[in-house]
Each structure stands twice: as C-alpha cells, then as structure tokens.
Amino acid sequence: MKSIVTGGAGFLGSHLCDLLIEKGHEVICIDNLVTGDTRNLAHIESDKFKYIKHDVTKPIYFGDKIDFIFHLASPASPVDYLDLPIQTLKVGALGTYNMLGLAKEQGARLLVASTSEVYGDPLVNPQPETYWGNVNPIGPRGVYDEAKRYAEAITMAYHNHHGIDTRIVRIFNTYGPRMRAGDGRVVPNFINQALKGEDLTIYGDGSQTRSFCYVSDQIDGIYRLMMSNCSEPVNIGNPIEMSILEFAEEILRITGTDSKIIYESLPIDDPKVRRPDISRAEEVLGWKPKIDLTEGLKKTIDFFKSNIEPF
Numbered sequence: 001m002k003s004i005v006t007g008g009a010g011f012l013g014s015h016l017c018d019l020l021i022e023k024g025h026e027v028i029c030i031d032n033l034v035t036g037d038t039r040n041l042a043h044i045e046s047d048k049f050k051y052i053k054h055d056v057t058k059p060i061y062f063g064d065k066i067d068f069i070f071h072l073a074s075p076a077s078p079v080d081y082l083d084l085p086i087q088t089l090k091v092g093a094l095g096t097y098n099m100l101g102l103a104k105e106q107g108a109r110l111l112v113a114s115t116s117e118v119y120g121d122p123l124v125n126p127q128p129e130t131y132w133g134n135v136n137p138i139g140p141r142g143v144y145d146e147a148k149r150y151a152e153a154i155t156m157a158y159h160n161h162h163g164i165d166t167r168i169v170r171i172f173n174t175y176g177p178r179m180r181a182g183d184g185r186v187v188p189n190f191i192n193q194a195l196k197g198e199d200l201t202i203y204g205d206g207s208q209t210r211s212f213c214y215v216s217d218q219i220d221g222i223y224r225l226m227m228s229n230c231s232e233p234v235n236i237g238n239p240i241e242m243s244i245l246e247f248a249e250e251i252l253r254i255t256g257t258d259s260k261i262i263y264e265s266l267p268i269d270d271p272k273v274r275r276p277d278i279s280r281a282e283e284v285l286g287w288k289p290k291i292d293l294t295e296g297l298k299k300t301i302d303f304f305k306s307n308i309e310p311f
C-alpha cells in the first residue's frame with residue numbers, strides 16, 4: 001500500500017507517518033514546511049519513507065500507483081492561521097482541489113483533515129456531525145473555518161459527482177509530543193509557561209470549555225476512518241469537556257509549579273463550548289479515546305521538558 005501524507009512534517013502528520021510505516025505502508029510525505037519541521041521526521045529510518053518539499057496549492061503528479069491520500073496540510077493553530085490567512089484559504093481550497101484531482105487520476109482514496117472549527121461558536125453542545133455550525137465568515141477565524149468548510153464541500157462534490165472514495169475527519173483539539181512550544185494553542189502555552197515558572201495566561205474568564213484528545217488516539221481514529229467505508233464526516237476527539245480554568249489548574253497540579261493564573265481579554269469569536277459527540281465514531285469505527293488526560297499530559301510535559309525552546 002502506498003500512502004501520501006500532506007502536512008506530514010507537522011504535529012499530527014508526522015505521527016500519522018509513523019503509524020503508516022508501522023502498518024507496512026510506503027509513505028510519501030509532502031510538506032512545504034510553512035508550520036512544520038523536518039526534525040519531526042528525523043527519527044524515521046525506513047527505506048519505505050520519502051519526503052518531498054512541495055506546496056500542495058500547486059499540482060503534483062506521480063508515476064507510481066497511490067492507494068491513499070491523507071490530506072492534512074494546513075496551518076492549524078490560531079497564531080499560525082491569523083499570520084497566514086491567504087495561505088490558509090489557499091491550502092483549504094486549492095490544496096484540497098489538487099489532492100482530489102490526484103485521487104481521481106490515481107483511483108486513490110482521499111481523507112481530508114477537517115476540524116471542530118466548522119461548528120464555529122456552536123449553539124449546540126456536544127456537537128454531532130449533523131450540526132451545521134455557527135461560523136462568522138468574515139471574522140478573523142473565518143479564514144480557517146471557511147477554508148475547512150470549503151474543503152469538506154469540494155470533497156463531498158468529488159465524492160458525489162466523480163465517485164471518488166473520500167473520508168472527512170473533523171478533528172477536535174489534539175495534543176501531544178511534537179507540538180510547537182510557540183504555536184499559540186492552549187496545551188503548549190500552559191505547559192511552557194508552567195515549565196518556565198511564568199504565570200499561565202487565560203483569555204477570558206476561563207469558563208469557556210474544551211476537550212483534549214491525546215495524539216495516539218487521534219491518529220488511531222484517522223487511520224480507522226480511512227480504512228472504513230464511511231464517507232460521511234466523523235468527529236474524532238475526546239468527549240470529556242472541561243473549562244479552561246480547570247485545565248489550567250490541572251497543568252499547575254501536574255507540573256507542581258508555583259505559577260499563578262492571569263487573565264487577558266478573550267479573542268474575537270472564540271468558541272464558548274467545544275465537545276465532540278463521538279457516537280458515529282464509536283458505531284462506525286469502533287473507536288473511542290483510550291489515553292486519559294493526566295497520562296497524556298505527562299507524556300507531553302516530558303516532551304517539552306526535553307525541547308523547552310521551540311523549534
């Protein structure tokens with residue numbers, strides 16, 4: 001089996017490359033390194049692995065047969081997509097279009113990495129896949145949310161119109177080793193502030209909720225979805241919901257730091273609640289998360305202790 005992973009030098013993509021190699025796939029990683037780093041791939045010794053530096057908003061062709069395309073390329077953290085708004089829109093639109101074209105040419109199955117952000121600031125909690133969302137298209141987060149909504153729409157159009165075999169995973173907050181310390185997401189933010197003895201910054205009053213999925217659970221869910229016959233979107237995330245204040249307190253407890261919690265103003269359109277309904281993943285994929293928060297955070301903290309300076 002030959003698989004392409006776009007965004008394979010990033011956080012999730014590099015863990016996916018590891019799993020695919022373990023499962024015996026030949027893996028071609030395509031990444032332009034806009035937010036990724038080849039150091040995430042440095043440990044891979046397999047001769048079945050190849051890295052190609054390429055921007056997927058431009059077409060790419062392969063002579064050999066490709067079986068699976070995992071399309072993960074996209075800036076993913078708010079800091080990154082606010083800094084790279086046009087690239088984010090282009091990779092969601094042109095990047096997905098190019099990968100669907102490749103899937104069509106190759107007769108390959110394509111999985112697109114979508115996001116819980118397609119639900120925007122949700123009016124329904126937890127969010128089932130049938131919820132259409134509450135997104136501000138012209139707000140600062142719109143560049144990411146709408147890029148992913150377009151990616152879902154074009155993927156479904158290729159599936160329905162051209163009969164392409166497609167999968168859509170709606171990824172909820174996922175954390176673990178190989179996140180960048182400075183990527184602005186709450187898990188690396190809090191851990192690195194705690195490890196440096198700095199105060200933990202909460203944006204807003206900390207009552208907004210999130211749910212956190214450990215990376216190995218997320219990658220297992222993505223792999224199962226690709227191998228399933230489900231072409232409907234599937235939420236993959238941890239359904240245990242907690243407030244950001246509770247989460248900050250958990251980080252203080254596990255790291256044993258003397259850091260305090262400080263508060264800053266809430267960014268525009270920040271979702272107030274976020275929790276996946278994972279009934280479909282349980283039913284169709286036999287998937288649910290296995291790693292509890294304390295265990296996952298300990299592994300992530302160990303990673304940041306040995307990589308305290310961001311890549």
Ligand SMILES: NC(=O)c1ccc[n+]([C@@H]2O[C@H](COP(=O)([O-])OP(=O)(O)OC[C@H]3O[C@@H](n4cnc5c(N)ncnc54)[C@H](O)[C@@H]3O)[C@@H](O)[C@H]2O)c1
Nearest residue numbers: 007009010011012032033034035036055056073074076174
């Ligand atoms: N980690 C999460 O919690 C989460 C949540 C929801 C969705 N996702 C989605 O999962 C995917 C991976 O996210 P991540 O957390 O690993 O982020 P990441 O930034 O670590 O990885 C994204 C990778 O895509 C690459 N990339 C971006 N634009 C590209 C382009 N035009 N051509 C080629 N490569 C390009 C980057 O260089 C990077 O290596 C993204 O599509 C993201 O939207 C992640």
